[in-house]
Amino acid sequence: MRDFTQDHRWLSINTATVRQQRGQDWPLDQILDACAARGIRAVSPWRDQVAALGLDKTARQIKALGLELSGYCRGGMFTAASAEAFQAALADNRRAVDEACALGAPCLVLVVGGLPGALAGSLQSRDLVQARQQITDGIAATLDYARSVRMPLAIEPLHPMYAADRAAINTLEQALDVCDVLDPTRTGALGVAVDLYHVWWDPKLYSQIERAGRWRLLAYHVCDWLVPTRDLLTDRGMMGDGVIELRRIRAAVEAQGFAGYSEVEIFSATNWWQRDGAEVLDTCIERHRTVV
Numbered sequence: 001m002r003d004f005t006q007d008h009r010w011l012s013i014n015t016a017t018v019r020q021q022r023g024q025d026w027p028l029d030q031i032l033d034a035c036a037a038r039g040i041r042a043v044s045p046w047r048d049q050v051a052a053l054g055l056d057k058t059a060r061q062i063k064a065l066g067l068e069l070s071g072y073c074r075g076g077m078f079t080a081a082s083a084e085a086f087q088a089a090l091a092d093n094r095r096a097v098d099e100a101c102a103l104g105a106p107c108l109v110l111v112v113g114g115l116p117g118a119l120a121g122s123l124q125s126r127d128l129v130q131a132r133q134q135i136t137d138g139i140a141a142t143l144d145y146a147r148s149v150r151m152p153l154a155i156e157p158l159h160p161m162y163a164a165d166r167a168a169i170n171t172l173e174q175a176l177d178v179c180d181v182l183d184p185t186r187t188g189a190l191g192v193a194v195d196l197y198h199v200w201w202d203p204k205l206y207s208q209i210e211r212a213g214r215w216r217l218l219a220y221h222v223c224d225w226l227v228p229t230r231d232l233l234t235d236r237g238m239m240g241d242g243v244i245e246l247r248r249i250r251a252a253v254e255a256q257g258f259a260g261y262s263e264v265e266i267f268s269a270t271n272w273w274q275r276d277g278a279e280v281l282d283t284c285i286e287r288h289r290t291v292v
Ligand code: ZN
Pocket: 156, 193, 195, 221, 265
């Protein structure tokens, strides 16, 4: 297991962690500068932040600052109530793949979608079985394209509380089942993003990390699970403030050969998004060294 206590060489910041500070958007160009100024070597930006700054401009700044990406957030949202809407989702995923390529990302993270219309507040179907089939079909189609441009896809299983509205792939086991169907020979083109917020509770966590192995472990996202958790989406904890056995899980992932970045991804409307971005980044560095 790598020693993180001496430096933060393997720290990455998911830019949603500092996307708004005290109610104001923190622009991506400023986030990138602030990360680079602290010796943070990697980030994982979101598509809307990249769109706001401009894709070319973002790519140039990342290169100029010597930053790497640990992932690109995000593709997915495949479920749709009509064939037209499904095709539109596939087209949008191809654009996300292209953006990931332009930014030099190691993978495109997929949040696969829940029941059609649920996230928008206009549920169009309760057929979860069909939604999951559509997800597999959507990943298959996107994988065909992603392979052609050599961009790996990382399926991110989300906690089951999001099955209706954000992702009907809810465990590592389920994500790996899809990987085995679509990429049976483990080419590295398809794998998983292990986000501890979503998978820490799973009794099969360690066995599925082992099953994933090096070629399926494409991204590793850390935060903490607070007790109590007051909001399902925007009350993630800073590493060390909750109940997740961070070092034990990282040891398991690294035992499989994962040697990538530990990406901090914290959505925190009432705590960390209310502080100065500089303080949040400094705290991420400190916790990365002391508890991750
Ligand atoms: Zn994540």
